[in-house]
Amino acid sequence: MSEAPVLLEMRSITKEFPGVKALSDVNLAVRAGEIHAICGENGAGKSTLMKVLSGVYPYGSYAGEIVYQGQEVRFSDIRASERAGIVIIHQELALVPGMSITENIFLGNEPRRLGRIDWKSANRKAAELMKLVGLNEDPDTLIKDIGVGKQQLVEIAKAFAKDVKLLILDEPTAALNENDSQHLLNLLRGFRERGITSIMISHKLNEIEQIADSITIIRDGRTIETLDVKGQGINEDRIVRGMVGRELSSRFPDHTPNIGEVFFEVSDWWVRHPVSAERMVCKGSSFNVRRGEIVGFAGLMGAGRTELAMSIFGRSYGTYLSGRIVKDGKEIELKNVADAIAHGLAYVSEDRKAVGLNLLDDIKTSVVAAKLSKISKAGVVDKAKEYQAAEGYRTSLRIKTPTVDEGVVKLSGGNQQKVVLGKWMFTDPDLLILDEPTRGIDVGAKYEIYGIIQRLADQGKGVIVISSELPELIGLCDRIYTVFEGTITGSIERRDADPETLMKLMTSTKKMQMS
Amino acid sequence: MSRFAELRKHLFGGTTSNARQFGMIFTLVGIVALFEILTNGLTLNSGNLITLVSQYSYILILAIGMLMVIVAGHIDLSVGSVAAFVGIVVAKSMHTYHLPWPAAILLGLVVGALIGAWQGFWVAYVGVPAFIVTLAGMMLFRGGNQAIGNAETIAVPQGFRNIGAGYLWEVGPDTGYNNLTLLLGLLACAAVVVREWRARKTRQDLGAEPAPLWVSGLRLAIILAVIVFATLRFAGGRVGTSFPISGIILAVLVLIYSFITRNTAGGRHIYAVGGNSRAAELSGVKLRRVNFLVMVNMSALAALAGMIFIARASASGPQDGLNWELDAISAVFIGGAAVSGGLGTISGSIVGGLVMAVLNNGLQLLGVGSDQVQIIKGLVLLLAVALDVYNKRQGRFSVIDSIMRPFRGSTPIPVTPTPTPTGTEPAKTPVAG
Known part of the structure; x- marks a missing residue:
């Protein structure tokens, strides 16, 4: 592989924004037919580099040169780079939900005959492309009716x-479950055999380790190193060292749990899907949480973990049918979010941008948003207290910002997540439900978030962590519930938790003996 | 930070959403100065200023309510019709049923609130978009006005006219000025000084760095100068005229609603709902109640505006309130609100409304025909917003930043470099958003 010619070379790329040098003297060399991974923490400049390559930032807006297939290229826009065969698939999929798979595949690129769209040939070609990417659907299916994993495949077909x-993939598996991720990785391997070159940006180091031929590491807008995976025996720790510039001795902070009595108990919880009446999203779920305990919820995407959590948090999802919640020995009824907050529940959603934060707010207003009553008298907000509260979390959670007057939109993912955590810590909850608390966050910030979660547990609060990353659950949680299609299939103590056991329970309805 | 940037930050809060407001204040000053020159000093003379306030106070009152509606992510097209409907109800109650005028005012407010409850019900509890509900309301209440009034004009009694055409009384010694207006000006000056002092103290108590003393001083000097100038002009008009009662109503409403939107939990909730309704809901905000109350409030203010108008016109007629919704909406958007909700301030909307008012008034003084006035107003609305959208797209800041750039000694480096908005959720662009 290493003898293959260089397909793409980016030389001394420097890109400045007003006041910020996003890239400085970055070099990247990609060989024909390889899978080249680009790693770096959030904000390191990976996406900027790819935008330079694909012409989103046109020639002239950056310094340095791009040599592609032996020639210097100067792309003026995305269309120019696409004509040269460079296609970027962004993290946020660019599909139209109300259009069919075929229509999406050819959007902006419709096969024409005599000025009209040639649907016959479009359908035929779409079928071919879908076969190529292993997508087994009717080409007339609307995008909104297929899952995220399949949508990703439509993007690739496109x-x-x-x-x-x-082919450039920006965090292609971020939103996918294990199965879909694996399918995608296999697909990339298949492409490699056909001689197609891929560049992949990912935070999932295990996937990179599995699939990449070479890895370029970027830190603070500079190229740190390029690693040859096959030759050098690269493992995750080696990549992390390059990314953060130091050795992370452990991915999880040391923690000795101090677990008390069961204080929160849900029994026989039934919830119906909000739209389709026959579908149950929670089928008689029962679980409990002890004080000081970190409880994990493992399950594949669509297993109903988020739905369970949100339906408990003031019935904010689906139609509640039956079930009891007992907290501190008393049965409670949580009819809306305000009730849930009043009873000491907090829910940190999986999608902090869409539902966790108001991106127009500054840090201080975000932090107090879920419990304004705490700092107001007769409905009037005490701004001094607001400022103090926000400052408190800025220090204790180490939110990187000059002042709490800064807009949350300016913060990096990890710091936004800290703001959301602060927002819910401010409500003085007894039980925190954290849904994918580290999604899209870089390694260093993850470590800090884990530390925060452990501190919360040490204060005697119960913490529920929903995560799609098994190593995270195994490393962090004292106990893990597995969920499969709306049913809780097992409860595994920390000492018994290993990926195989969990995966088995996550993929079958057979209930295991509750331990 | 250069001194100029520092000044901007401390004068206007320095957040992005305030940038346009800052630009609009400059624009307002510029327009006033332009017309002052073009009309040979007519614009800022006592008589014209008094006319300006009494002629546009009801539009500005509408803008207050409209701001909250727009911040919550809705729109209200019915305000003109609601104002006209309430106007005719109130006029008829006094004319035909001889209701005393204070009771009639109360009746008007109640009718307004009921109309708001009707519209709020559809918007908040049924989920019909406010655009549709109020488009229906626009026709409904216009028709209602004509049905009740038989498409005729009904006069209102003298006492009632004061809320639209009244002035502060002449009391005390003969100073050559209206004494109550002078007193009002004095109170305003005192309030401004106290407020500045308290703001500094609060920041110091928090351990935060207060604005540099020279900034506070400069800010005070400018505001006091404006107040003193305005006071003397308003107090020094033709005997019997002074600061209009409707202007006082407006000022009180501005103070109350600024406080509500900035300092209360309810106000926060409006911004939260407009900024991200799902996030607001998951933070325990009761979406429906907020939407309902915003609509109720809007119609109640529309009722008040309608009453002030008929008081000034001394009669209620079938053509009242025509196109008011458009003026109010323009004021709010010129004042920096976002179409998609979540952004905007009361003071910004007032400045936006004043820009339109001064423009209208100045062009009329110059004898420009109403056809051309409309064309110019339309272009101003479009340009004000387009300029801001354009500037936002060029870089992080809007209008004002581009004015600032040449003055910058050093470029401040953001602590969190976000060269690419990878979240693809840039700060909302006002209007275009």
Whole structure:
């Protein structure tokens, strides 16, 4: 592989924004037919580099040169780079939900005959492309009716409709579950055999370790190193060291749990899907949480973990049918979010941008948003107290910002997540439900978030962590419930938790003996 | 930070959403100065200023309510019709049923609130978009006005006219000025000084760095100068005229609603709902109640505006309130609100409304025909917003930042470099958003 010619070389790329040098003297060399991973913490400049490459930032807006297939290229826009066979698939999928798979594949690139769209040939080609990416659906299915994993495949099919030579994937598996991720990785392997070159940006180091031929590490807008995976025996720790510039001795902070009595108990919880009346999203779920305990919820995407959590948090999802919640020995009824907050529940959602934060707010207003009553008298907000509260969390959670007057939109993912955590800590909860608390957050910030979660547990609060990353659950939780299609299939103590056991329970309805 | 940037930050809060407001204040000053020159000093003379306030106070009152509606992510097209409907009800209650005028005012407010409850019900509890509900309301209440009034004009009694056409009384010694207006000006000056002093103290108590003394001083000097100038002008008009009662109503409403939107939990909730309704809901905000109350409030203010108008016109007619909704909406958007909700301030909307008012008034003084006035107003609305959208797209800041750039000694480096908005959720662009 290493003898293969260089397909793409980016030389001394420097890109400045007003006041910020996003890239400085970055070099990248990608060989034909390889899978090249780009790693770096959030804000390191990975996406900027890819935007330079794909012409989002046109020639002239950056310094340095791009040599592609032996020639210097100067892309003026995305269309120019696509004509050259460079196609980028962004983290946020660019699909139209109300259009069919075929329509999406050829959007902006419709096969035409005499000025009209040639649907016959479009359908035929779409079928071919779908086969190529292993997508088993009717081409007339609307995008909104298929899952995220399949949508990702449609994006890739769309790239192939454009005759791709160099495929760039930005966090392709971020929103996918294990199965879909694995399918995608296999697909990339298949492409490699067909001689298609891929560049992949990912935070999931285990996937990179599995699949990449070489890895370029970027830190603070500079190239740190390029690693040859096959030759050098690269493992995750080695990559992390490059990314953060130091050795992370452990991915999880040391913690000795101090677990008390059961204080929160849900029994026989039934919830119906909000739209389709036959579908149950929670089928008689029962679970409990002890004081000081970190409880994990493992399950594949669509297993109903988020739905369970949100339906408990003031019935904010689905139609509540039956079930009891007992907290501190008393049965409580949580009819809306305000009730849930009043009873000491907090829910940190999996999608902090869509439902966790108001991106127009500054840090201080975000932090107090879920319990304004705590700092107001007769409905009037005491701004001094607000400022003090926000300052408190800025220090204790180490939110990187000059002042709490800064807008949350300016913060990095990890710091936004800290703001959300602060927002819910401010409500003095007894039980925190954290839904994918580290999604899209870089390694260093993850470590800090784990520390915060452990501190919360040490204060005697119960913490529920929902996560799609098994190593995270195993490393962090004292006990793990597995969920499969709305049913809780097992409760595994920390000492018994290993990926195989969990995965088995996450993929079958057979209930295991509750331990 | 350069001194100029520092000044901007301390004068206007320095957040992005305030940038346009800052630009609009400059624009307002510029327009006033332009017309002052073009009209040879007519614009700022006592008589014209008094006319300006009494002529536009009801539009500005509407803008207050509209701001909250727009911040919550809705729109209200019915305000003109609601104002006209309440106007005719109130006029008829006094004319035909001989209701005493204070009771009639109360009746008007109640009718307004009921109309708001009707519209709020559809918007908040049924989920019909406010655009549709109020479009229906626009026709409904316009028709209602004509049905009740038989498409005729009904006069209102003298006592009632004061809320639209009244002035502060002449009391005390003959100073050559209206004494109550002078007193009002004095109170305003005192309030401004006290407020500045308290703001500094609060920041110091928090351990935060207060604005540099020279900034506070400069800010005070400018505001006091404006107040003193305005006081003397308003107090020094033709005997019997002074600061209009409707202007006082407006000022009180501005103070109350600024306080509500900035300092109360209820106000916060409006911004939260407009900024991200799902996030607000999951933070325990009762969406429906907020939406309902915002609509109720809007119609109640529309009722008040309608009453002030008929008081000034001394009669209620079938053509009252025509196109008011458009003026109010323009004022709010020129004042920096976002179409998608969540952004905007009361003071910004007032400045936006004043820009339109001064423009209208100045062009009329110059004898420009109403056809051309409309064209110019339309262009101003479009340009004010387009300029801001354009500037936002060029870089982080809007209008004002581009004015500032040449003055910058050093470029401040953001602590969290976000060269690419990877979240693809840039700060909302007002209007275009």
